Amino acid sequence: MKYIVVLGDGMADEPIAEIGGKTPLAYAKTPTMDVLAKRSEIGLAHTIPEGMKPGSDTANLAVLGYDPKKYYTGRSPLEALSIGVPMKDTDIAIRCNIVTVSDDDLPYEEKTIIDHSSSEISTKDAAVLMEAIQKEMNDEIYQHYVGTSYRHLTIWDKGEVVELTPPHDVLGKKIGQYLPQDAKLREMMKRSYDILNNHPLNVERAKKGLNKANSIWFWGAGTKPILDSFEGKFHKKGAMISAVDLLKGIAVGAEMTNIDVEGADGTLETNWEGKADAAVKALLEDGFDFVYIHMEAPDEMGHQGSLERKIKAIEYVDNRVLSTVVEKMEQSGEDFRILVMPDHPTPIACRTHTSDPVPYMLYDSRVDKKFDGLYNEADAKKSGVVVEQGYTLMSKLLEK
Structure with a gap:
């Protein structure tokens, strides 16, 4: 069994009148997400603990399975590790x-x-x-x-x-x-x-x-960070694929392997296909059990207040990363589980992070679930599934 997180940083948003009251995630053309959603668990997850600021630092720690209230010592120390x-x-x-x-x-x-x-x-x-x-x-x-x-x-x-x-x-x-x-x-x-x-x-x-x-x-x-080893904590050999020092630093602290992809720069012009190919290689050829694919572009477009470019970034996550990973994993015959989600919302309206819960989609290649909806904020809310402590999602992904 192989495990994958596809993390679209800041991908969640709020309904926008300009696109018919939909969010960018709901409006974007995401055929791979649409197919997976019908066979997935869809829900909302609280990645920002109450009383903590909504940052990519606390949120990504949570998605990786680390309780921010226990492990967070500041953003910059994690970047220092990278x-x-x-x-x-x-x-x-x-x-x-x-x-x-x-x-x-x-x-x-x-x-x-x-x-x-x-x-x-x-x-x-x-x-x-x-x-x-x-x-x-x-x-x-x-x-x-x-x-x-x-x-x-x-x-x-x-x-x-x-x-x-x-x-x-x-x-x-x-x-x-x-x-x-x-x-x-x-x-x-x-x-x-x-x-x-x-x-x-x-x-x-x-x-x-x-x-x-x-x-x-x-x-x-x-202050100087102290993280437990990811492999020691979850008994999985893990790798990080990101262009951002924060995520690379978390990986160093968690004793995960950082996989550098040529041309990956955290922008809308990043090497999307290179990240997907590197993830599949890590899982199928290099002996990794778990890969975390982090894409910064949706967050950057949210900060810029660019609706058109945020939609494009989400579409790239779907059709230039997720589609390749799913296709190649299916071709390999290897069983796999994928968690698709943002770390936090970065709404176009305010151009900064918020603490609202984020939609997640958990897909298992072995299970033929039936979900009557798509992967977006509104359908995730309708599902009635809420993960109050976001850091527990990793255990759910890894079937712990």
């Missing part, structure tokens, strides 16, 4: 995004966040800008590290976990009231604008019509 940055017990890790703030003559506090991803900046371009930050701002207390795309890392020696606001929660707003209370962190963010705004690379990006990556933004502070 980047390979060793953390001391006294270190604090902080996410260091490169964002786009308004290029105007207003004081820094009066500027507005235009884009949390700086036109989905490439890792190559971001590394050039982070090198400038490192040269000007690294010292004995604060060290800055290159991550992936717009997502980078700062390690604060003997720091503290301070309250910080995610940049995707501040889109279109003046940033003053959302800046860190800590004076040094606030000063570094302001200084970064002076370093980056007129950097030659940003001047060239502006000429090409791309958003300048002209400020760092701190958020997601946390």
